[in-house]
Amino acid sequence: xxxxxxxxxxxxxxxxxxxxxxxxxxxxxxxxxxxxxxxxxxxxxxxxxxxxxxxxxxxxxxxxxxxxxxxxxxxxxxxxxxxxxxxxxxxxxxxxxxxxxxxxxxxxxxxxxxxxxxxxxxxxxxxxxxxxxxxxxxxxxxxxxxxxxxxxxxxxxxxxxxxxxxxxxxxxxxxxxxxxxxxxxxxxxxxxxxxxxxxxxxxxxxxxxxxxxxxxxxxxxxxxxxxxxxxxxxxxxxxxxxxxxxxxxxxxxxxxxxxxxxxxxxxxxxxxxxxxxxxxxxxxxxxxxxxxxxxxxxxxxxxxxxxxxxxxxxxxxxxxxxxxxxxxxxxx
Amino acid sequence: xxxxxxxxxxxxxxxxxxxxxxxxxxxxxxxxxxxxxxxxxxxxxxxxxxxxxxxxxxxxxxxxxxxxxxxxxxxxxxxxxxxxxxxxxxxxxxxxxxxxxxxxxxxxxxxxxxxxxxxxxxxxxxxxxxxxxxxxxxxxxxxxxxxxxxxxxxxxxxxxxxxxxxxxxxxxxxxxxxxxxxxxxxxxxxxxxxxxxxxxxxxxxxxxxxxxxxxxxxxxxxxxxxxxxxxxxxxxxxxxxxxxxxxxxxxxxxxxxxxxxxxxxxxxxxxxxxxxxxxxxxxxxxxxxxxxxxxxxxxxxxxxxxxxxxxxxxxxxxxxxxx
Numbered sequence: 001x002x003x004x005x006x007x008x009x010x011x012x013x014x015x016x017x018x019x020x021x022x023x024x025x026x027x028x029x030x031x032x033x034x035x036x037x038x039x040x041x042x043x044x045x046x047x048x049x050x051x052x053x054x055x056x057x058x059x060x061x062x063x064x065x066x067x068x069x070x071x072x073x074x075x076x077x078x079x080x081x082x083x084x085x086x087x088x089x090x091x092x093x094x095x096x097x098x099x100x101x102x103x104x105x106x107x108x109x110x111x112x113x114x115x116x117x118x119x120x121x122x123x124x125x126x127x128x129x130x131x132x133x134x135x136x137x138x139x140x141x142x143x144x145x146x147x148x149x150x151x152x153x154x155x156x157x158x159x160x161x162x163x164x165x166x167x168x169x170x171x172x173x174x175x176x177x178x179x180x181x182x183x184x185x186x187x188x189x190x191x192x193x194x195x196x197x198x199x200x201x202x203x204x205x206x207x208x209x210x211x212x213x214x215x216x217x218x219x220x221x222x223x224x225x226x227x228x229x230x231x232x233x234x235x236x237x238x239x240x241x242x243x244x245x246x247x248x249x250x251x252x253x254x255x256x257x258x259x260x261x262x263x264x265x266x267x268x269x270x271x272x273x274x275x276x277x278x279x280x281x282x283x284x285x286x287x288x289x290x291x292x293x294x295x296x297x298x299x300x301x302x303x304x305x306x307x308x309x310x311x312x313x314x315x316x317x318x319x320x321x322x323x324x325x326x327x328x329x330x331x332x
Numbered sequence: 333x334x335x336x337x338x339x340x341x342x343x344x345x346x347x348x349x350x351x352x353x354x355x356x357x358x359x360x361x362x363x364x365x366x367x368x369x370x371x372x373x374x375x376x377x378x379x380x381x382x383x384x385x386x387x388x389x390x391x392x393x394x395x396x397x398x399x400x401x402x403x404x405x406x407x408x409x410x411x412x413x414x415x416x417x418x419x420x421x422x423x424x425x426x427x428x429x430x431x432x433x434x435x436x437x438x439x440x441x442x443x444x445x446x447x448x449x450x451x452x453x454x455x456x457x458x459x460x461x462x463x464x465x466x467x468x469x470x471x472x473x474x475x476x477x478x479x480x481x482x483x484x485x486x487x488x489x490x491x492x493x494x495x496x497x498x499x500x501x502x503x504x505x506x507x508x509x510x511x512x513x514x515x516x517x518x519x520x521x522x523x524x525x526x527x528x529x530x531x532x533x534x535x536x537x538x539x540x541x542x543x544x545x546x547x548x549x550x551x552x553x554x555x556x557x558x559x560x561x562x563x564x565x566x567x568x569x570x571x572x573x574x575x576x577x578x579x580x581x582x583x584x585x586x587x588x589x590x591x592x593x594x595x596x597x598x599x600x601x602x603x604x605x606x607x608x609x610x611x612x613x614x615x616x617x618x619x620x621x622x623x624x625x626x627x628x629x630x631x632x633x634x635x636x637x638x639x640x641x642x643x644x645x646x647x648x649x650x651x652x653x654x655x
Contacts, residue, residue: 082448134633137393137448138587141577142629149623156619254619262452275446307468307566311460318439318453325443 028272032287036294043298050301057178059300061171061248063267063293064182065241066260067285070267071193072237074285076230077268078197080210080277081136083125083231086238087260088147093117093242095151098160098252107166114243115236121147122235126228144261151254160252171248182244186289189237194282206230210277259310266317267292292316339584342635343599350606357614368491374605375498376401376553380572381579381601382505382594383546388580389518390539391525391589392440392447397550398572399458400432402564404554406462409471409564412480421480422555429551430544432458437543441536447543455573462566473562484559494556501549506594518542522589578625579604582632603628 043050050056069086076083096117097110105113125143129136173181197203208216209223217223246252271288273280292313299309355362380397387394404425411421432454439450473481484494491499509515520528521538528535558564583600585592604625611618 128630128634132634132637134637135587138577138581138629138633141574142581142626142633145574145578145622145626145629147626149620149626152619152622153617156617262456265449265452269449275449305463305468307460307463310456311464314453314456314460318445318450318457321445321449322439322443325445329443 029281029284029287032270032272032284032291036287036291039291039294039298043294043301046298047301050298053178056297057180057183059293059297060180060183060186062296062300063289064180064186065245065248066264066267066292067186067289068189068241068244069234069237069260069264070271070285070289071189071282072230072234073264074268074271074273074280074282075193075197075203075206076234077265077273077275078210078277078280079206079227079230080213081129081227081230082140082265082275083136083234084140084261084265085121085125085144085147086234086241086264087257088144088151089118089121089235089238090242090245090257090260091151091254092121092147093239094246094252094256095154095160095254097243097246099154101160101163101167107164110163110167111170111243114246115239118235118237118239118242119232120235121238122232123228125235126231129231130224130227148254151256155252155254161250163247163250167247168250169247171244171246171250182248185240185244190282190286194286197282202226202229207278210279263292263313266313269317270320339636340593340595340599343582343584343596343603347599347603347606350603350610354606354610354614358610361610361613368495370605370609371498371602372492372495373609374601375494376557376569377572377575377579377605378498378598378601379501379549379553379556380546380576381583381597382501383549384576384580385583385585385592385594385597386505386509386518386542387447387539387546388577388585388587389522389589389592390535390542391522392539392542393451393577393587394433394436394543394546395448395451395573395577396432396436396455396458397546397576398569399455400429400547400550401554401557401572402566402568402570403432403458403462404429404551405558405568406465406471406554406564406566408480408555409476409558410465412476413471418479418483422552425551425555426548427551429554430548433547433550434540434544436547437540440543441540444536447539459566466566468566471558471564476559476562481559481562484556494560497552497556502594502598509594514538514541519590522586523591575604575625578629581629581636584632584636586636587633600632 073083073086093114097114100110100113121143125136125140128134128139128143170181175181175184197206205216205221205226208219208221209226213223242257245257249256267288268280268285269275270291271280271285273284295312295316296309299312351362360366380401384394384397407428408421408425411424412418416424436447436450436454439445440447484492484497486493488496509518517528517533517538520531520533521535525535528538557569561568579601580592580597581587581600582603583592583596583598585597585600607624607628608618608621611621611624
């Protein structure tokens with residue numbers, strides 16, 4: 001690229017493209033990674049029990065299930081939609097598995113019931129949003145009430161307990177040494193979603209829809225089919241998260257996973273995904289999951305109550321978006 | 333306008349049908365005294381639905397209203413324990429609620445952060461502050477002064493003060509929405525933000541005032557709630573923000589902004605209130621309520637979408653037909 005001495009007229013065109021290294025250094029993901037490392041170091045000084053591998057392994061439970069949903073939610077938000085019903089899908093899925101368990105279903109059937117329920121819930125959301133063209137935010141506020149409402153109808157103030165011992169593996173089992181099955185799933189799906197979003201034409205289509213759905217439609221992308229698939233995918237991941245959570249808790253109550261949708265959306269936004277759609281990355285979400293996991297674990301070791309942690313999560317959500325904007329306002 | 337009118341007619345008919353159904357199972361529910369009790373019970377929902385309506389009209393959403401209510405209610409309770417007179421408490425909760433709403437509004441206006449992100453965050457922050465204020469302790473009935481508890485329940489002309497406050501707010505809100513420049517600005521900003529800018533309306537400032545108004549209403553409701561139920565703790569009105577959004581959606585307030593009516597919001601809230609109060613009476617477990625309101629939301633949005641013309645997308649529909 002030749003450098004001209006002329007002053008650029010009209011739109012500012014840079015003399016040369018930003019080098020990939022420089023771009024990577026100033027990226028949101030790297031900033032977030034720095035935050036994660038800083039929290040890690042601060043935590044290891046704050047509590048002598050932090051660096052124990054078994055403690056860290058236990059701590060991973062507080063983000064793995066949410067992160068599984070966050071991967072699918074990231075793609076959904078990049079495409080310009082949102083699903084607030086994910087926590088309620090967990091409740092309904094868990095209830096259905098409980099019903100199957102009471103009917104005497106063996107472990108593989110329980111898993112199948114979980115996956116199918118998640119898929120059906122996702123398909124229902126997808127049909128209403130992509131099929132009938134209704135706004136996703138209100139549809140999923142509605143299904144949020146509906147799905148959890150069905151759980152309440154089935155269970156009332158009761159609970160399902162007594163899942164078979166073999167079912168406990170999904171939430172309590174270890175793949176190797178301190179690597180839990182959930183942590184393994186987290187890594188596996190991080191790779192799968194990373195490839196799906198960043199290396200396939202499906203992923204490119206998701207970005208295209210999020211930036212301009214009409215233009216995407218005219219360039220031959222089947223917009224509504226892809227949006228439907230994204231809801232299906234979010235339902236499926238919620239189903240998988242429900243299997244893990246139910247297995248870990250060993251019981252089902254209709255209030256299971258209350259407030260998960262907030263933490264999942266926080267994780268996605270913290271990971272640098274624009275809530276308006278069109279941009280974001282899976283590595284960002286992975287690091288955001290680690291940051292949230294480390295923050296909650298570190299504060300837990302310091303005996304900070306859960307509700308204070310939720311203040312910090314809420315402040316984190318607003319802060320990570322507000323600070324860069326405040327910074328650029330101040331510099332102007 | 334005729335379309336708007338017809339939507340409210342449909343909602344009115346739905347409410348009458350609901351009442352007729354309840355009447356067939358339990359005639360006593362439809363007595364005036366019983367209906368008045370339902371109206372009183374639904375007053376907080378109606379007041380909050382109006383605030384939410386203003387916010388939704390400007391293309392935003394406020395998910396922090398229930399947390400705002402809980403925080404202001406707790407502050408009212410604490411002030412009462414400290415011996416502050418009631419009029420001062422009322423002023424304080426309205427001011428505090430407005431300030432909390434204004435905080436949402438500032439973030440939306442000045443930093444341009446999407447309202448759903450802002451209020452998801454402040455929802456947990458406001459509720460967390462209650463915990464910081466009280467260490468998770470409850471304020472129970474015996475710790476509240478008699479006057480504090482009695483005010484919303486005092487009966488004038490056959491209705492409790494709480495219901496009268498609701499009626500005054502509905503009337504005042506209707507005047508604000510239909511008869512003042514700010515009210516027209518709510519509609520203009522939601523209907524077409526670009527056009528609003530060209531007519532000299534600041535989109536952000538209008539959204540800011542909508543949030544502040546919603547916050548003030550939530551603050552006042554916080555006192556009413558705590559005084560009526562005579563208890564204040566961290567989790568009061570948990571999940572109530574969804575009922576409020578549901579009332580607006582059922583009432584035909586377009587979630588995309590710019591369309592809706594006061595009568596619609598009030599009737600949407602009443603619909604939910606009647607369902608909630610009727611379930612135990614007709615012998616259905618109250619656990620059905622959540623699923624029923626969820627279904628009502630879905631039916632209402634499907635119905636709203638059917639009535640709205642989408643001229644902008646006609647070209648796209650032709651392209652889709654060729655698929």
